[in-house]
Amino acid sequence: MAKHHVTATINGNGVEFLCETHQTLLEVLRDELGLTGTKEGCGTGDCGACSVTVDGRLVCSCLVLGVETEGKSIQTIEGMGVGKDLHPLQRKFLEHAALQCGICTPGILIAARSLLERNPNPTEEEVRYGLAGNLCRCTGYHKIVDAVLDAAREMRRA
């Protein structure tokens, strides 16, 4: 069967791609478009490493089909910083050493940005609940939560 021809927007740029019905958005991003910042941890919606936003909604890209994104606007980690100009969340992750292997980091940054867009002044508990869909096997979460709270503080001042 012919592949689907999909037109979407990724990080503000119009893109076109071809995909099979069964290909997930995660597979399209990584294998068809070379956007490998989005990671695969589990492929079953449990770990959040593949988090992106679709029309402003935080989702697991492993649970979205590529063909479902026709006409949609997708944000991935590649669109978060501009060149060497990092997003405050990215900078705070470095400052607080909130990552080790880094596999969970893109998903956590996307989820944290989405959280702060909805709630610029979250409590520690709100950050922990907001990131409950993102697993990290290395850091023990503490530094991640600190980094998000610190970034939120800075972003509120800006």
Added chain:
Amino acid sequence: MSEMRYEAPKTLAAAVALLSGAKGQASVLAGGTDLLIQMRAGRVEPELLVDIKGIPEMTSIVAENGGFRFGAAVTCMELIEHEAFAKAWPGVTDGVKLIGSIQVKGRATVGGNLCNASPAADSVPALITAGAAVSIVGPNGRREARVEDIATEPGKISLAKGEIVVSFLLPRRPPHSGDAYLRFTPRTEMDIAVVGAGVNLTLDEKGVCSQARVSLGAVAERALLVSEAAAALIGTKVDAAALKRLAAAASAACRPIDDKRGTKEYRIKVAGVMARRAAEIALARSVSSFAPTHSLRKTARTQDSI
């Protein structure tokens, strides 16, 4: 798998025609948070996916007859963020909030939660206690059913080929009503219910329970409507004795399995405890609708602080 077709019809009629005309297995695709995982595991191999998220009737939340009608393809996040809905149906909202992470809820739908037919589905007991009706459209037109009559056993529903759950209708609430859903899980987030319990009740002006519905999840092959447990509340002030009878009736209605999440005995015991706690929350919510000076409200507040 490369044979699989994908269609995104814009109307119900087109969706029904696609589903009923398919030669092989055709699956409705809502949020895909169950279906995509089952496909990848090879548990289902549809020949056709019919994505229903482009059908306006299935993705809107509207007021109807003083109640709410929401489309079966409305995402959990959209429902949770709908302030008027969350205020009217806090117990249904409790159930929907428990479905997976924010990411999962950004895609997952209540229609999918019901039609996936897991006995542990978190929105289902709450919808059953709410008295929700389901509007179904298929090759023979439209019909209405009750939420409790959709799932029949794990993974099986009572819909005929080509039928789609279109929307849920939650009725107008009488004054002094409250509902609650609680589940027991080892973790607070991202886990599957060992037991789920929903209670919806209405008090009269004197604080006597005039209507109640109780439902249990994860204790049988499907979510159960437990009328004996509701009967334990009706006609009482939902006092300690009534709550004790409610818990006993809830436990008695269970016919659970043993699995890694809990044994039969454990589930039976916990079902009574969860039903009682859900009833206490539902009671507090219904009492809070009395004027701040009302004696019932004051009593409830004293009870809270003990």
